[in-house]
Amino acid sequence: MTLPGWYMNDPFFDDQRDFSHFPPKVCDLNFHEDNDIEPEEQIHLNLAFMYKQVVSGAKTPELFMGCPYKAGEGGVCDGPGTVEVAPHNTMHKWVGSNSQPAREDMGVFYSAARDPVFYPHHANLDRVWEVWRGVHKFDLHNMDPDWLNSSFYFYDENSQLVRIYVRDVLNTTKLRSVYEEVDLPWLNMRPKPSVPSKMxxxxxxxxxxxxxxQSPRERILSAEFGSGGQNLDSSITVKVHRSKYNRRKQEKEEEEEVLVVHGIDVQSDEYVKFDVYINLVDESIVSPSFSEFAGTFVHIPHGKRVANRKTNLKLGISEVLEDLEADSDDSIWVTLIPRTKSCTYTLIDGLQIECMR
Incomplete structure (x- = not known):
């Protein structure tokens, strides 16, 4: 969980990295600011975080991959998948230089590929994609035809422009590559509640x-914040109703319950991160290693001003509710905790719960 040794020497070295994050510093997959915890504890947090992002929080293709792109919809996506939010976005920021305005090179999209470590970072995410497929036993060949028939243009090794369809690259062996089999200790890192359920x-x-x-002005009871949205300059805790809290066992197996934080409006040129917790009773005990942690939102700037566009965060919470013994409750308490100063300018329209197959 450190920067690979190969990339600490020429020709793969980039001096636009955070020097304080050089080996043996253990990376922080949930990075928002530096901490002083011991390497062993950071490794434990990373393993728990990977379990959340790949296993419990990503039980459907849309949760892991992000929202579908559809022909005729202008290429607008209403929300990223778990692996794109983190560890993808967080590792970009963690590697980037702390002496540069937006943590260039890696910390902002316009300059990220200047750093050679950009490429193994993305290759590793492709490996995680393969791991996710195996964990959840998805047959992607039966997925949405719009996705399978989507195509992209690339230059091949002979500098010739070629068109490649998604359906033709689902099996990496057809690309003449296969990933090394390694231990995956995070598969067994299902967290436990920070506080006993009875308490x-x-x-x-x-x-x-x-x-x-409390007076109406002091309390936020509605999970919908109105036309102006709710500012995230401090933690927000709201009660969210569950319309299907009496689901039968078969329904639970066929559908994933999903918490949607919708209408997220961020400053496009800022790094924005906030974490989401369910039934949290002590904000001094917050960590990905506890069941209350539902997931995180991370936005990386592109490096230039673009029109602000609202997005959504979708988090699979069926296992969270089960572990918290809240799967039969008609409502849950959701807490949003800002992790960057830029959250001061972040607005959220509301929260709701839906089911996803």
Whole structure:
């Protein structure tokens, strides 16, 4: 979990990296700012984080890959997948130079490919894609025809422009490559609650009673924040209704319950990160290694001003609710915790829960 040794020497070295993150520094897959924790603890957090992003939080193709692109919809995507948010975006920022305005080279899209480590980073994400397919046993050949028939143009090794269809590159062996089999310790890192469920239920009941005594101006009871949205300059905790909280066992197996943070409006030229927790009763105990952690939102700037476009964050929460013994509750408490100063200028329209096959 460190920068590979090959990329610390010429010709693969780039002096536009964060020198404090050179080996033996262990990378932080949930990076938002530097911390002083011990390497062993960072490794533990990384393993728990990978479990969340690839296993429990990505049980459907859309959750892992992001929203579908459809012909005639102008190429607009309403939300990224778990692996793109992190570790993809977070590792870009972690590697980039802390002496540059946007942590260039790796920390911003316009300059990322100047650093040779950009390429193994993306190759490793492709490997994670292969791992995810094996974990969840998806037959991608039966996926949406619009996706299978999508095509891209590339220059081949002879500098000739070639057209490649998604359906032709689902099997890496056809590309004459295969990934080395390695241990995946994060597959067994299913987290546990930070607080026993009985204590959590008592605390949430007290919270609800206390909230009802507050004036309307002091409380946020609606999970929809209105036309102006809700500013994320500090933590937000809201109660979100579940329309299908009495689902049968078969329904739970066929559908993933998904928390949607919708209408996220960020400054396009800023690095933005916030974390999402469910039924959190103590904000001093927050970590990806606990069941309450539902996921994270990460936006990386492109390096130039572009028109702001709202996006959504979709998080699979069926396993989270099960681990928190909240899968039979008619509502849950969701807490959004800002992790970057840029969240001050971030607006959110609301939260809702839906089911996804």
């Amino acid at each position: 959590t239920k008592q605390a949430l009941k007290l919270r609800e009673n206390k909230t009802m005594l």
